Amino acid sequence: MYKNSGGRPGAVLAAAAVAQFVVALDMSVVNVALPAIRTALGFAPLDLSWVVHGYALTFGGFLLLGGRACDLYGRRRMFVLGLAAFGLCSLAGGLAQEPWHLIAARAGQGLGAAAAAPAALAMLTTTFAEGPPRVRALGVWSAVNAAGGALGVLAGGLLTEYAGWRWVMLINLPIVAVALAPALAGVPAEASPARREGLDLPGAVLATGGVGLLVLGVVRTDTLGWGSPVTWATLAAAAVLLAGFVLAETRVTAPLLRLGLLRSRWVAGANVLVFLAAAGQFTAFYFVSLYMQQVLGMGAAATGAAFLPFSLGLVAGTVVATRLTASRTPRTSLVPGALLAAAGLTWFALISPDGSFLADVLGPSLVTSVGAGLVLAPVAAAATTGVTPREAGMASGLMNSSRQLGGCIGLAALATIAAHRTGTAAGPASLNDGYALGLAVAAAVFVFAAVVAFGVLPRRRAITSAPHPTAPAQNRLEGTPS
Incomplete structure (x- = not known):
């Protein structure tokens, strides 16, 4: 049942799940606190966005490197080091006295998360065998991941309103401690390999620089716009570095990302799917939160509480998906899940400036979240199907990178579409029209995700894992035939 008998599977699952919860929480917990942070630390309006962008930039930019480091230096070691760095930077952010202190702390959190997140997923995939054991473990991991993202809005609102903005950073400390305890007590350190491969430094520089510039170019479109020469120059530089990365990976014996894996x-298919699903899900969080605050006039705490049904729906969806796919292919849940999420977002697109939470938010929240939950657990299982333990970190870093990039690029693109519809008007009706269009496009993204799941993913689960390549002729991982 378990692949790693040297450790305690329950401890591995607890450590990985709690770590993923805090990483997901930190993606959204700060957003509601931004006005309070601006007032307390004296942020300039254009600098405030870097409290969010600093985390996204380092997290997304270093995920591939973090994933490969897990394979080379040990999953448990990178997990502990990443979480420890994340916790220390959370403390530094909670004690920040100047704007740059907080931005630096958020960037440090992103670095820690880029090591801990792929390590957590890799620990699961190397501990639990493919099939029902891994699907159940990834179901738990996906449920807490989804809950962390949704509950971050609630936690951010409540902490900001009743405890102060610093607690949106300090709340991470006890959660990190809870994740570290089972990791140190029940997850064994991996034995050193007989012949340790060297880190692909050229690939690391090109991938980190390319992905980092891609994220930077996209997240700054909120202030510079897509037509800015700076935006185009940044994206062009990212494209050059990423093209160089692909070329470099074909010429090294121990690449950062073995292209044959793809x-x-x-x-x-799973990485394309998780990119699209993240774009749709992040966008739904963003537009629905703005709709409740800027159109319905709800406060921060009330908006956070309104996401509770969304959180419950995500968890329910992952539970159903785990049962559906325990003895079937992940495709069984991915296609109907993506279509259900698309239906919920289409319902969301009918929001009204004269609406209410009960009439315009509750119903579509439940439908969308259950559909997204049906996607989350199976897509993680699909992304690691057929991957050898020696490349578990590589595959985990790739999947986390796809999700992070999907969220950043999707949100930036759809926010631009919504802003074009809104125009210069700032009234509730104009804002409502922009948000509705953004949600409608997000529904189309999930429909495309369903097409990918149906057309690309195999109909049958892979039976055996391809061996790690030892010669150029073996430098590939074949897909399972339909």
């Missing part, structure tokens, strides 16, 4: 229909 020949697997499971791995390639």
Whole structure:
């Protein structure tokens, strides 16, 4: 049942799940606190966004490197080091006295998360065998991941209103301690390999620089716009570095990302799918939160509480998905889940400036969240199907990168579409029209995700894992035939 008998599977699952919860929480917990942070630390209006962007930039930019480091230096070691760095930077952010202190702390949190997140997923995939054991473990991991993102809005609102903005950073400390305890007590350190491969430094520089510039160019479109020469120059530089990365990976014996991994229909299809699902889900969080605050006039705490049904729906969806796919292919849940999420977002697109939480938010929240939950657990299982333990960190870093990039790029693109519809008007009716259009496009993104799940993912689960390549002729992982 378990692949790693040296450790305690329950401890591995607890450590990985709690770590993923705090990483997901930190993606959204700060957003509601931004006005209070601006007042307390004296942020300039254009600098305030870097409290969010600093985390996204380092997290997204270093995920591939963090994933490969897990394979080379040990999953448990990178997990502990990443969480420790995340916790220390959370403390530094909670004690920040100047704007740059907080931005630096958020960037440090992103670095820690880029090591801990792929390590957590890799620990799961190397501990639990493919099939029902791994699906159940990834179901728990996905449920707490989803809950962390949704509850971050609630926690941010409540902490800001009743405890002060600093607690949106300090709340991470006890959660990190809870994650570290089972990791130190029940997760064994991996034995050193007989021949340790060297880190692909050229690939690391090119991938980190390319992904970092891509995230930077996208997240700054909120202030510079997509037509800015600076935006185009940044994205062009990112494209050059990423093209160089692809070329470099074909010429090294121990690449940061083995390109043959993408020949697997499971791995390639799941990464496209998670990119699209993250774009749709992040966008739904963003527009619905703005709709409740700027159109319905709800406060921060009330907006956070209104996301509770969304959180419950995500958890319910992952539970159902775990049962559906325990003995079936992940495709069984991914296609109907993406379509259900698309239906919920289409319902969301009918929001009204004269609406209410009960009439315009509650129903579509439940439908969308259950559909998204049906996608979250199976897509993680699909992205690691057929991957050898020696490349578990590589595959985990790739999937986390796809999700992070999907969220950043999707949100930036759809926010631009919504802003064009809104125009210069700032009234509730104009804002409502922009948000409704953004949600409608997000629904179309989930429909495309369903098409990818149906057309790319194999109909049958892979039975055996391809061996790690030892010669150029073996440098591939074949997909399972339909």
